[in-house]
Amino acid sequence: MARKSIMMPMLLAAAGCVGVFNTAFVGQKQPALRSSVMARQAGVYEVFVTASSVGMRTRMNVTPETTIDSIVEDARKSLGFDQSFLSSSDFNVYLKDDEDTPIKGKMGDMELKPWGPEGIELHVKYEPKACARS
Structure with a gap:
């Protein structure tokens, strides 16, 4: 009981x-x-930024006014590529579906949409320019 x-x-x-x-x-x-x-x-959108060569990715909030150059800077810091011997100009950004042509300008030039399976994913690649020789 x-x-x-x-x-x-x-x-x-x-x-x-x-x-x-x-x-x-x-x-x-x-x-x-x-x-x-x-x-x-x-007007704030979330994008994935991926460094596919090392298998790392990060999320970023962007606006239509966010420049690709600022995405490179933020991605370098977030992914650990912000060493002084790596030049920002040696990093190119591509849309996930077209890795043949680097993108430039502002995010407003892309078709921004809410994050989802068809959301924007950017690939950042380190592609150093050839050294000038005299």
Whole structure:
């Protein structure tokens, strides 16, 4: 009989804890969802930047005014390629689907869309220019 009387309060306490944690997690997720929608409405987009030669990638938030040069600088820092002996001008950025032609200019020149399976992925490649010889 004593066991039955202890089990019911324990079950109620466990159910109450699950309810509290569930509310806390839901409360944290909702603002994040709203903020991503608001970010898109404000013109902020998320892109993947991949250094495929070393298998590393990072996410970046960009606006239509973000330049490819600034993406190179941010990617170098994020991926650990910001050593002084590596020149930023030796890094080229390509769209994932077209690695033949480096892209230049601003992100607004690309077809920006919300991140998803068809989102924008950029590939950063280190391609040093030939040294000038005299």
